[in-house]
Amino acid sequence: AQTVTQSQPEMSVQEAETVTLSCTYDTSESNYYLFWYKQPPSRQMILVIRQEAYKQQNATENRFSVNFQKAAKSFSLKISDSQLGDTAMYSCAFINNAGGTSYGKLTFGQGTILTVHP
Amino acid sequence: NAGVTQTPKFRVLKTGQSMTLLCAQDMNHEYMYWYRQDPGMGLRLIHYSVGEGTTAKGEVPDGYNVSRLKKQNFLLGLESAAPSQTSVYFCASSSAGTTYTEAFFGQGTRLTVV
Numbered sequence: 001a002q003t004v005t006q007s008q009p010e011m012s013v014q015e016a017e018t019v020t021l022s023c024t025y026d027t028s029e030s031n032y033y034l035f036w037y038k039q040p041p042s043r044q045m046i047l048v049i050r051q052e053a054y055k056q057q058n059a060t061e062n063r064f065s066v067n068f069q070k071a072a073k074s075f076s077l078k079i080s081d082s083q084l085g086d087t088a089m090y091s092c093a094f095i096n097n098a099g100g101t102s103y104g105k106l107t108f109g110q111g112t113i114l115t116v117h118p
Numbered sequence: 119n120a121g122v123t124q125t126p127k128f129r130v131l132k133t134g135q136s137m138t139l140l141c142a143q144d145m146n147h148e149y150m151y152w153y154r155q156d157p158g159m160g161l162r163l164i165h166y167s168v169g170e171g172t173t174a175k176g177e178v179p180d181g182y183n184v185s186r187l188k189k190q191n192f193l194l195g196l197e198s199a200a201p202s203q204t205s206v207y208f209c210a211s212s213s214a215g216t217t218y219t220e221a222f223f224g225q226g227t228r229l230t231v232v
Binding site: 006 | 149160166174213223
């Protein structure tokens with residue numbers, strides 16, 4: 001079974017600074033996807049970024065980028081130039097994409113509450 | 119585009135009462151899911167469905183039942199609510215296929231059992 005661990009329950013950062021959120025996972029599979037979701041106070045789950053395990057290049061979406069270390073099973077999220085609107089819970093998630101047997105079931109980490117201070 | 123819609127958004131139940139949460143998606147997705155989110159534990163899968171008329175247990179299925187009579191709807195039932203079922207419930211859907219695309223989530227239902 002897959003597990004996803006986020007060891008930082010809460011973090012804070014000053015506006016315009018950079019922050020990195022950690023995520024580690026455990027799996028015996030070789031073909032999988034990893035995700036970071038943002039959940040603002042509205043509760044809406046927003047997909048921030050995704051990484052396919054077979055891709056060596058780290059994914060980037062504007063101010064958001066990941067550091068994917070496959071051998072270490074680490075998937076951290078870096079937020080550059082933090083903005084007040086980045087205040088949210090961030091959840092790391094994993095899906096095994098080995099054929100159709102995963103049926104799209106996601107495994108989530110515990111979440112990290114990020115607060116951006118002005 | 120409505121996407122995934124959950125009804126209701128908030129609910130307070132007394133212990134022992136029953137209720138049904140409704141999830142509707144308009145994206146013609148084959149797969150649908152119910153997750154619960156508790157502080158410090160992240161989202162956990164309750165039940166899921168891979169198509170109309172099918173359901174399967176997830177990680178934390180006890181105390182819940184589900185039905186998927188129509189492809190676009192996925193119902194989550196609590197027959198006898200308990201305080202341990204106080205949580206935020208999320209419905210999600212995704213398309214079938216050998217290549218995963220993306221899950222789409224509803225806005226959640228905050229359920230309090232007193």
